[in-house]
Amino acid sequence: MCNCHALNAPKNFTHISSEPDFESAALATFQFQYQHVPVYRRFCDLLGISAEKVKALEHIPFLPIEFFKSEKILATNKSVEKIFESSGTTGATPSKHYVAELSNYESSFLAGFNHFYGAPKKFAFLALLPSYLEKGNASLVYMADRLISDSENVHSGFYLDDLDALVEKLELLETKQQKTILLGVSYALLDLIDKKNFQLQHTLVMETGGMKGRRKELIKSELHTILKNGFGVSEIHSEYGMTELLSQAYSLGKGIYRCPPWMRVLTRDTEDALSYVSQTTGGINVIDLANIYSCSFIATQDLGKVYNDGTFEIMGRFDTSDIRGCNLMVL
Numbered sequence: 001m002c003n004c005h006a007l008n009a010p011k012n013f014t015h016i017s018s019e020p021d022f023e024s025a026a027l028a029t030f031q032f033q034y035q036h037v038p039v040y041r042r043f044c045d046l047l048g049i050s051a052e053k054v055k056a057l058e059h060i061p062f063l064p065i066e067f068f069k070s071e072k073i074l075a076t077n078k079s080v081e082k083i084f085e086s087s088g089t090t091g092a093t094p095s096k097h098y099v100a101e102l103s104n105y106e107s108s109f110l111a112g113f114n115h116f117y118g119a120p121k122k123f124a125f126l127a128l129l130p131s132y133l134e135k136g137n138a139s140l141v142y143m144a145d146r147l148i149s150d151s152e153n154v155h156s157g158f159y160l161d162d163l164d165a166l167v168e169k170l171e172l173l174e175t176k177q178q179k180t181i182l183l184g185v186s187y188a189l190l191d192l193i194d195k196k197n198f199q200l201q202h203t204l205v206m207e208t209g210g211m212k213g214r215r216k217e218l219i220k221s222e223l224h225t226i227l228k229n230g231f232g233v234s235e236i237h238s239e240y241g242m243t244e245l246l247s248q249a250y251s252l253g254k255g256i257y258r259c260p261p262w263m264r265v266l267t268r269d270t271e272d273a274l275s276y277v278s279q280t281t282g283g284i285n286v287i288d289l290a291n292i293y294s295c296s297f298i299a300t301q302d303l304g305k306v307y308n309d310g311t312f313e314i315m316g317r318f319d320t321s322d323i324r325g326c327n328l329m330v331l
Helices: 020-038 038-049 102-117 128-133 139-149 163-175 186-195 221-231
Strands: 082-085 096-099 122-126 157-158 180-184 203-205 237-240 248-252 263-268 284-289 297-306 312-317
Touching: 020 038, 096 102, 096 248, 102 248, 102 263, 122 139, 122 163, 122 186, 128 139, 128 263, 139 157, 139 180, 139 221, 163 186, 163 203, 163 297, 180 186, 186 203, 203 221, 263 297
Parallel strands: 122 157, 122 180, 180 203, 203 237
Antiparallel strands: 082 096, 237 248, 263 284, 284 297, 297 312
16 A cells, blocks of 8 residues: 555545546546555455556446445545444444545535535525434434524524424415425425425425335335425425435436536446446446545446436436435435
């Protein structure tokens, strides 16, 4: 293993603004992680891929996401500032993301939110994330807590099981014509519209997936139809992120996701993990350049389709994968 001062970690990922910028930063990140992240180095060595062989994005190996269940994926000489854990089903082994610099996560989710929605202070945030709050170390709760704080709105906050209070708050904010984001895990949003139907005009509804075994699984389009009818909105927004990442993609409707400039999604051939496909369903590979001191190149267990403009859809999951909440999707 090389000395950790031999190659500096790429920084300023939020300054990426073009495809050449992204490719250059991704290749520099690969070289850094190949040298300084022992688990990733061992994985590359097993594949027979050396740093000298990687000259383009398609040459970069993607670490299977399952490694986060069993390995400490962290650059040498870096200490752990925070450990995020996935909200897997009871008895399942959780993924653990050892985060060396929380500032990278904060920079990523704040810049990502701003990229798609503008400044958090424009909104009131109502977070309906009971199952994540129960866990206590979910990256989604950390993000929501910061957005609530930055919103500077006295009505922003978390809601556990008090749906009556949430109904009252939503109705109050609607009468004030306050721009609001209702961020909720899927089953809890369904519970809310079981209690009351709405006609929201100033509130954006964003689902973060996950039935947590509380309700039967629904395909995404079916879920969104039910939520649109129940909340009286024309579109349901979605967030795509996971414990193992420090960045999120967002869908502003119709299940089509867009990445911030420092994140990319590629699709691998389901029969050949080292080959890529486009415009057809494949396994989702994510490049997350915020994830500097862990691994920026992750092969997930999600199935999806990437379009020519870089947008993507999530179609489902591999049959063998665990059902995990922090994948933020519904089957």
